[in-house]
Structures are given as C-alpha cells and as structure tokens.
Amino acid sequence: MEFKKRVIVCGVGFGQFYLRALEKMTQEYELAGIFAKGSDWAKECAQTYQVPLYTKLDEITKEVTDVACVVIKSTVVGGAGTDLAKAFLEKGIHVVQEHPVHADDLSECLKLAKQNKVNYSVNTFYPDLLNVQRFLSLAEKIRKESPIRMIRAECSIHVLFPLVDILGRAAGGIRPWHFELLKPAGKDNPFCIVSGTIHNIPVCLQVQNQLEPSNPENNLFLLHSIALTTNSGNLMMTGTNGNVIWEPCMKKEVDEAGVFRLDKADVFLDLPVFEIAGAAIAETYREMFQKTWPDSIRKSLLRFHQELEAGKQICSDMQYLISATAAWKELAQVIGQPMLIEPYEKKAIRIEEL
Known part of the structure; x- marks a missing residue:
C-alpha cells in the first residue's frame, strides 16, 4: 500500500507555514493543490509551489487529494473553516484542522469522520x-x-x-x-x-x-x-x-x-x-516564521501520517483534546467578551540599543 498521501492546504495566511512544513515532508506527502479565495497572494503561492489553485469546493474530490489541511478560521472565531472541514469529511477526505475548534464542532467532526471512515485531527500547534x-x-x-x-x-x-x-x-x-x-x-x-x-x-x-x-x-x-x-x-x-x-x-x-x-x-x-x-x-x-513554526506543524503532520499508516482512525490525543476544548469554552465564558481597542504604537527595540 502506498502511504505517500496527496494533500491540499486550505488558506494561505497561516497556511503558508503548512506549505513550508510540507516542503520537508516529501516522503510522506505530495502537495496536490491550494484552496483559497483567489487572491494575488494565493495565486503567487500556487505558482511558487507549481500546484493548482482551487477556488470552488466542488473541484476538490477524493480523486484530487487524500488529505485536506484546513487552515482557515473556524466557526468559533467567525470563520468558515469548520464548515469546510465537515464538507471534506463528508467527501471521504482526511482532515487536519488548525485550532481552535468549538467543543460542539469537534464532536460533530469526529462523528462525521467515523461515519465516512476517515481521520480527523486538530493541530494545537504550540505544544x-x-x-x-x-x-x-x-x-x-x-x-x-x-x-x-x-x-x-x-x-x-x-x-x-x-x-x-x-x-x-x-x-x-x-x-x-x-x-x-x-x-x-x-x-x-x-x-x-x-x-x-x-x-x-x-x-x-x-x-x-x-x-x-x-x-x-x-x-x-x-x-x-x-x-x-x-x-x-x-x-x-x-x-x-x-x-x-x-x-x-x-x-x-x-x-x-x-x-x-x-x-x-x-x-x-x-x-x-x-x-x-x-x-x-x-x-x-523572520527566522521563527521561516523555520520554527513550520517545524512545529511538520511534527503534527508526521503524527497524522503515522496514524493513517497504522490504520488508527482516532488519534491517541483526541480524548484529551475534547476535555481541553470543553475547559477552554468554560474559561472563555467566565472571562467574557474581549474589550475592543484601538491600534497602539509599537517600537522595534533591542537591548543593545537602549
């Protein structure tokens, strides 16, 4: 069985760090395309990586990719990422979704993954x-x-x-x-x-x-x-x-x-x-964005690939993540809505210059 998986990256904001991570994972993944709205930056990324730029969900099927990395803001922060993740799962495509994900959405995505016999994982990145x-x-x-x-x-x-x-x-x-x-x-x-x-x-x-x-x-x-x-x-x-x-x-x-x-x-x-x-x-x-952040993503994608290879449908960390997501939801409710502020001035300061 061939375990080199085709993958598309959805989103080119934080998604650009996924693209950098995948550059170092040619044994595990083949970049099959980028899904985005069609901005100039998205077109530039697709040209740089010499892959198709998809702008319509209907264009992406199991014949196009095995895995979708959904790096678009989720429902809980006002984005369409979770709806996109659900759509891919229903198509029979494995999904890695960038955090955060609402507790209810997480449960629903896991249910869809089980129904469609595919894997779903949330990348919490920082650990x-x-x-x-x-x-x-x-x-x-x-x-x-x-x-x-x-x-x-x-x-x-x-x-x-x-x-x-x-x-x-x-x-x-x-x-x-x-x-x-x-x-x-x-x-x-x-x-x-x-x-x-x-x-x-x-x-x-x-x-x-x-x-x-x-x-x-x-x-x-x-x-x-x-x-x-x-x-x-x-x-x-x-x-x-x-x-x-x-x-x-x-x-x-x-x-x-x-x-x-x-x-x-x-x-x-x-x-x-x-x-x-x-x-x-x-x-x-600059170095952090170029290397350290993609290296963190690479570790997550490597675990996901290993789980696919081992035939594990539920990642070993998922029960913990369900609890962590529920705790985060409760903590956010206790804290309340954030106060809206105006932009403030920043200066680029080095100790040696003080």
Whole structure:
C-alpha cells in the first residue's frame, strides 16, 4: 500500500507555514493543490509551489487529494473553516484542522469522520514548538519528583485555548477544572484575573482580554508565560519563544543552636540558584516564521501520517483534546467578551540599543 498521501492546504495566511512544513515532508506527502479565495497572494503561492489553485469546493474530490489541511478560521472565531472541514469529511477526505475548534464542532467532526471512515485531527500547534516541548518534558519529570502546588500563567485572549492545552499537559491532565473571574479587564487594566483549578491544581491566570478588530493578531502583549510551583522549586517558561528556567527553592538549615553555618556539607547550598534548560536560540521573528513554526506543524503532520499508516482512525490525543476544548469554552465564558481597542504604537527595540 502506498502511504505517500496527496494533500491540499486550505488558506494561505497561516497556511503558508503548512506549505513550508510540507516542503520537508516529501516522503510522506505530495502537495496536490491550494484552496483559497483567489487572491494575488494565493495565486503567487500556487505558482511558487507549481500546484493548482482551487477556488470552488466542488473541484476538490477524493480523486484530487487524500488529505485536506484546513487552515482557515473556524466557526468559533467567525470563520468558515469548520464548515469546510465537515464538507471534506463528508467527501471521504482526511482532515487536519488548525485550532481552535468549538467543543460542539469537534464532536460533530469526529462523528462525521467515523461515519465516512476517515481521520480527523486538530493541530494545537504550540505544544510542538521546541521551547514548549522542553517545558512540558521537564514538567512531566518534575511532577514525579515533587508535586505541583500552584500554576501561574499569562496569555492574550488570542491564544487562550493553547494556554489551556499547555497547562493541561503540564499538569498531567485537565479534569476536573473550575474557573472564577476575580477581576475583569478594564480601560486602564488590559488583563483580567481568573482563579481556579486544573486537574485539582490551583491556578491563577492573567489574560489580556482585548481585541483590535481591524488587525487582531498585531495588537497583543504576549503569547504565553507559565510558572509551575512545587515543594522543591519553580519551573518557568518565560515566554512561548523564551527560556525555560528551573529555580530551586531556598533551604537554609540551622544547627541545634539555631546557627546557620556555611561550612557544613549541604546539598541544597550547592544547588545553582537557577538553571536554564537548553537555552532558547535568540532567533529573529523572520527566522521563527521561516523555520520554527513550520517545524512545529511538520511534527503534527508526521503524527497524522503515522496514524493513517497504522490504520488508527482516532488519534491517541483526541480524548484529551475534547476535555481541553470543553475547559477552554468554560474559561472563555467566565472571562467574557474581549474589550475592543484601538491600534497602539509599537517600537522595534533591542537591548543593545537602549
């Protein structure tokens, strides 16, 4: 059986990173076309990759492609991506859909996939970034040594689902969860504050609950920042593209006389005050878009191909994703609608120039 799959990419915004990922996957996939509205950029992409540009859904059948990567905004964020994914599933075409996907839509897509004997997967993207992978790997190891007592995290509303996804993986699970709004975002405070639990671990979240409607992806303060507190120390991911730092708790023993002595053997005194786990490369944003993001997508597409090859109709991660999507839905309801803002000025600042 031939396991090199024909694939089309739907959308050329974020979809351009899928196209870059597929450049490095010629053993697994053959790019069979691009589906888009027909913009000049879409035409340029089709010309660059020397594939057909499809602008009508009726043009795409099982004879054209085996897999459709739906990289168009889903219903939950006001796009047509989910309707497109359902249409492909009904045609008997396997689907990889870029996150986020509403919990109800996820269930419906899974049902359609089962009915039509095809595979459906959601790419949550961020957990496959090298830096986030490093954080999650260490979180799993640290949990075995010292239980997580508290989680603190920040993000913008744009990447709230990925935050829930990352936190659930770091905590070792997501059920049960509970969220409570402590302080909403306001005119002078862009961040709302949420308290609650994930996997029975207390969490405190600060979310920039603001949206600039004309260019929403360009007016956010940060992606993700996370800290896990344990009895033995704090594991911190300074940013989605930043460093992962382990900061052991200070333990200052005194002798029977109540004296703290530095001349005694003490394994805690010899601990480094912090360690950077495989320091992140300070790449430029251009380099991130050219290599790091496509590499994350490549990992997801490789897993999907392996599941197709193994004959697995339901990906091993799907039950977890159903829970994560439901938790995200509840958290979003607690936070409420984002406050609409005007564009604000940004400056390109380097430390060396300050």
